[in-house]
Amino acid sequence: MNLALFDLDHTLLPIDSDYEWGQFLCRVGAVDAAEFARRNDAFFAQYQAATLDPVEYLEFALGTLAAFEPERLAALQQQFMTEVIEPAIRPAARALLQKHLDAGDLVAIVTATNHFVTAPIAKAFGIEHLIAAMPEIVDGRITGRLHGTPTQGQGKIAHTKAWLEGMGKTLEHFDAVYFYSDSHNDLPLLSIVTHPVATNPNAALTTHATAQGWPLLHLFND
8 A cells, every 4th residue: 555645735746735724714705805815925925935933824724713603613614615725726726636535545634734624625525634733722612722743844744643643654664755845945745755746846846856866747737
């Protein structure tokens, strides 16, 4: 059996679901648009520059979720999927996932974006296993705090290994381990798998992948 791991934003999706969720909340009037957009844009710029404090950002995002009743959150989540995510899912991404599923590989999405935003996206792709930043939930409500540690950078390695250990497996259990990502922020995990694939790579990852002889895959050039 092989293991196939996938980043989500700009890898399987041609958009950043985390950023787009914030834009969506502003557009539908669920948050103070000017203030939220200012902070969200600043965090997004930090992410692109690899200077983001993941806990600070996640607790900003999760704090926004905590302001809503669960029923309202569920309705917003469904509207977001219908209006933003489903139109962005491309056949090439589905086909790549299906290739690994048809081969009998164990497939998982490993993303720094929080579980609330990404769980329905993984379901839409038909992927059972999702490794994502977990919100703390108390009495059925998101508190605004992060549960555990971020799933970013080195955190993707730790969370992936913990997920595998829960199934009695390690990375060494598999004949081949693939990881598809667009970002240099994922170099820690890309560097320890047997088959790193720079997928829709940003400039920094393109340079690194080319130097290392890693394959470059462009899913969204159509």
